[in-house]
Amino acid sequence: MSHTTHQKKKLIARVSRLKGQLEAVERALEIERPCGEILQLLASIRGALNGLTGEVLDDHLHEHVLHAADEKARAEAVEEISEVLRTYIR
Amino acid sequence: MSHTTHQKKKLIARVSRLKGQLEAVERALEIERPCGEILQLLASIRGALNGLTGEVLDDHLHEHVLHAADEKARAEAVEEISEVLRTYIR
Amino acid sequence: MSHTTHQKKKLIARVSRLKGQLEAVERALEIERPCGEILQLLASIRGALNGLTGEVLDDHLHEHVLHAADEKARAEAVEEISEVLRTYIR
Amino acid sequence: MSHTTHQKKKLIARVSRLKGQLEAVERALEIERPCGEILQLLASIRGALNGLTGEVLDDHLHEHVLHAADEKARAEAVEEISEVLRTYIR
Numbered sequence: 001m002s003h004t005t006h007q008k009k010k011l012i013a014r015v016s017r018l019k020g021q022l023e024a025v026e027r028a029l030e031i032e033r034p035c036g037e038i039l040q041l042l043a044s045i046r047g048a049l050n051g052l053t054g055e056v057l058d059d060h061l062h063e064h065v066l067h068a069a070d071e072k073a074r075a076e077a078v079e080e081i082s083e084v085l086r087t088y089i090r
Numbered sequence: 091m092s093h094t095t096h097q098k099k100k101l102i103a104r105v106s107r108l109k110g111q112l113e114a115v116e117r118a119l120e121i122e123r124p125c126g127e128i129l130q131l132l133a134s135i136r137g138a139l140n141g142l143t144g145e146v147l148d149d150h151l152h153e154h155v156l157h158a159a160d161e162k163a164r165a166e167a168v169e170e171i172s173e174v175l176r177t178y179i180r
Numbered sequence: 181m182s183h184t185t186h187q188k189k190k191l192i193a194r195v196s197r198l199k200g201q202l203e204a205v206e207r208a209l210e211i212e213r214p215c216g217e218i219l220q221l222l223a224s225i226r227g228a229l230n231g232l233t234g235e236v237l238d239d240h241l242h243e244h245v246l247h248a249a250d251e252k253a254r255a256e257a258v259e260e261i262s263e264v265l266r267t268y269i270r
Numbered sequence: 271m272s273h274t275t276h277q278k279k280k281l282i283a284r285v286s287r288l289k290g291q292l293e294a295v296e297r298a299l300e301i302e303r304p305c306g307e308i309l310q311l312l313a314s315i316r317g318a319l320n321g322l323t324g325e326v327l328d329d330h331l332h333e334h335v336l337h338a339a340d341e342k343a344r345a346e347a348v349e350e351i352s353e354v355l356r357t358y359i360r
Contacts, residue, residue, distance in 0.1 A: 008300075008302070011293055011299050012296055012299050012300065015295050015296045015299065015315055016296070017323065018292055019289055019292050019293070020291065022288055022289050023289070025285050026155065026285045026286070026289075027280055028306050029278060029281050029285065030278075030282065030303075032278070033318060033321065035329065035330040035333075035350065036330075036347075036350035036353075036354070038326055039323070039326055039327065039330065039350065039354045040354065042322065042323045042326065043323075043354060043357045043358070044338060045319060046316075046319055046320075046323070046358075048180070048272060049312065049319060050316075051180070051298070052179050052180055052312065053309070053312045053313075053316070054175065054179050054180070055147060055313065056174055056308055057172075057175055058172055059305065060305040060309065061168050061171060061172055062168065063305075064111070064305055065168060065345055066156060066164060066165060066168050066294065069179045070277075074156060074324060075156060075304075077305075078151050078156050080306035080309065081151060081171075082147075082148055082303065083149055083306075084291060084309045084310070084313060085144065085147055085175070086144055087149070087313045088179050088313070089140045089143055089144050089178055089180060090137070090140050090141070090144070090314075096212045098209060098210075098212070101209050102206055102209050102210065103211065104191050104229065105202055105206045106206070107204050108202055109199055109202050109203070111183075112195055112198055112199050112202065113199070115195050116192055116195045116196070116199075117189060119191050119195065122188070123204075123246060124259035125236060125240040125257075125260065126240075126257075126263075126264070127238055129233070129236055129237065129240065129260065129264045130264065131270065132229065132232065132233045132236065133233075133264060133267045135229060136225075136226075136229060136230075136233070136268075137233065137267075139222065139225060139229060140226075140227060143223075143226070145220070145228065146218055146219055147219065148214065149215065150215040150216075153215075154215060165216075167216075169188065169225070170215065170216035170219065171218075174216070174219045174220070174223060177200070177223045178226075194321070227360070230359045231360050232360070233357055233359055234355065234356055234359050234360070237352075237355055238352055241348050241351060241352055242348065244343060245335060245348060246348050250305060254336060255336060258331050258332065258335060258336050259350075262327075262328055262331055265324065265355070266324055268358060268359055269288060269320045269323055269324050269327070269358055270317070270320050270321070270324070
């Protein structure tokens, strides 16, 4: 990933927030919070994870597909996208 | 979509099969088949719909992104992909 | 599915609408509409299909889980739900 | 969540593994690993998160729906499931 320093920091900050959200699930399990609450925490983690994934996919589409160094690199980046999408849309 | 005639026929055949699967759900509801059976029919329709969507996305990536007429067309095709993905990965 | 006649009609009407949406995709493919348009049609079909599935799951939870005839029937209905969910959340 | 100590430990162990997987993404972003690799790490986190969610849903269905203390508690547990499912199947 050859992102700008700014993008990189933004993505890493999102991963940190996700870790914080997982720690909240850990604590909720420890102190035996209601299932419904834990399911809602998990649903919001899923939303945050999908948001992060969308961001990385977008960066990938713009940097490695749209602004690819050459046709070979572009073809490889398209294959990578295609493979990843198959795991999301199945 | 500027697909080859072959690809076009293949995609239309998939849509026809999906319609057939929906008719099976219609009949199952009519004759009041068990819920579990209807839920399984719906799950397999979802799989078939996702398979079709993956196919169209792949065609799009190859024909309009990889083999775009020019940079402007490629940028537009990338935006279209990006928008669609946001509705799937959210 | 032992739904009321009203619920049954509502569900069948949703399936009919879905068939209509698939026919729109068929026509769009036939006359070679842009990929982006076809992908948007497919995304809205997915939304409608998920809405229908949510409806059937809800009916199932209320009629066969909550108001089960007996404990054995309830246990079976819970297993059915559990299996279906595994295909959606994986 | 009134899980047995065994179940609770198992779920917490899964959350710990997920945190470890997120730390791998953090490192991969730091040392600028290829996008495709990061997307694959994110896809496997999504799989693990969905696995954990499926586990919690299953526990919920069995403990709070199937073996509910009374009808009122069961009705509430069914509503919770119904709400959570709407965020997954939409």
